Amino acid sequence: MTVIDLRSDTVTQPSAGMRDAMASAPLGDDVYGEDPTVNRLEAELASRLGFASALFVPTGTMSNLLALMAHCGRGDEYIVGQLAHTYKYEGGGAAVLGSIQPQPLENQADGSLDLNQVAAVIKPDDFHFARTRLLALENTMQGKVLPIEYLAAASRVTREHGLALHLDGARLYNAAIKLGVNAADITRHFDSVSVCLSKGLGAPVGTVLCGTEELIGKARRLRKMVGGGWRQAGQLAAAGLYALDNQVEGLAHDHENAQLLAEGLLAAGYEVEPVQTNMVYVQMGDRSQALKAVASEHSIKLTAAPRLRMVTHRDVSRGQIERVIDVFTEFNRQ
Numbered sequence: 001m002t003v004i005d006l007r008s009d010t011v012t013q014p015s016a017g018m019r020d021a022m023a024s025a026p027l028g029d030d031v032y033g034e035d036p037t038v039n040r041l042e043a044e045l046a047s048r049l050g051f052a053s054a055l056f057v058p059t060g061t062m063s064n065l066l067a068l069m070a071h072c073g074r075g076d077e078y079i080v081g082q083l084a085h086t087y088k089y090e091g092g093g094a095a096v097l098g099s100i101q102p103q104p105l106e107n108q109a110d111g112s113l114d115l116n117q118v119a120a121v122i123k124p125d126d127f128h129f130a131r132t133r134l135l136a137l138e139n140t141m142q143g144k145v146l147p148i149e150y151l152a153a154a155s156r157v158t159r160e161h162g163l164a165l166h167l168d169g170a171r172l173y174n175a176a177i178k179l180g181v182n183a184a185d186i187t188r189h190f191d192s193v194s195v196c197l198s199k200g201l202g203a204p205v206g207t208v209l210c211g212t213e214e215l216i217g218k219a220r221r222l223r224k225m226v227g228g229g230w231r232q233a234g235q236l237a238a239a240g241l242y243a244l245d246n247q248v249e250g251l252a253h254d255h256e257n258a259q260l261l262a263e264g265l266l267a268a269g270y271e272v273e274p275v276q277t278n279m280v281y282v283q284m285g286d287r288s289q290a291l292k293a294v295a296s297e298h299s300i301k302l303t304a305a306p307r308l309r310m311v312t313h314r315d316v317s318r319g320q321i322e323r324v325i326d327v328f329t330e331f332n333r334q
């Protein structure tokens with residue numbers, strides 16, 4: 001039985017076309033700025049998203065770290081959601097490596113931050129306080145899409161207060177597909193954007209940070225400092241270019257499959273959160289370990305958690321989703 005891995009959309013295998021593109025990519029040393037495929041990826045995504053410059057890096061964590069450190073110096077502060085990846089899931093890197101103080105705020109139910117609260121925690125220019133420099137948002141946030149009007153309002157608030165605005169757009173294209181807009185309609189509200197190629201887009205590795213020439217220049221220096229200067233990285237960039245040209249539209253299928261899964265589990269009596277993109281959250285309480293074990297017998301990989309997250313991606317078919325629903329339905333009968 002083929003394995004159905006719902007733990008994350010990072011688990012995808014490169015498609016046949018992607019492997020071909022990788023195998024034939026022209027290469028050079030990217031630390032010298034001489035990898036033509038990396039240069040093409042950076043130029044391509046910067047232009048698509050409306051930025052002057054871009055930097056290809058190994059991971060989203062590194063991309064966010066470089067962005068935060070390029071926007072903020074020692075003793076500066078950034079405002080961020082309690083649930084944000086940069087705050088909660090990146091080892092506190094901005095604080096450890098950048099001496100940047102986070103000012104966390106509760107995320108609202110829709111994944112956004114209350115902009116009145118944001119304005120209220122911006123510190124006055126006074127030597128008692130850290131200097132508030134940046135607001136970081138995430139989109140999608142746990143599968144939820146931030147409305148375009150909200151992004152415009154966040155942009156206004158940050159501009160009024162002289163803050164920069166960063167987007168952790170690990171799943172930017174899921175948001176764009178869901179809203180039926182160009183990704184640039186989302187990113188134009190931001191000063192910098194980090195886009196993962198390794199999530200639903202299906203590349204094996206890689207994230208691109210986009211911003212101004214000046215910001216990306218700083219990020220390039222910092223990338224070398226943290227050991228992210230890589231050499232013939234063009235094969236990975238080729239995977240990213242292939243994903244951007246061929247695997248964006250397919251995200252819509254992932255969203256349909258997530259919807260199908262949610263409806264099936266609701267019908268089977270589970271408590272399921274409304275689905276917007278490719279993530280399904282189910283309240284499992286103390287039954288998550290037992291479910292994980294049963295699922296594993298059916299070659300279904302899950303993360304055990306009271307609030308169970310399942311993520312659809314290009315390597316999960318509609319038929320496989322139906323199999324998952326059957327296993328969950330049977331489990332709930334016991």
Ligand SMILES: *Cc1c(COP(=O)(O)O)cnc(C)c1O
Binds near residue numbers: 061
């Ligand atoms: C996956 C992810 C990242 C980056 O993760 P890496 O594993 O370091 O590539 C950043 N932000 C969000 C929201 C993510 O989901």
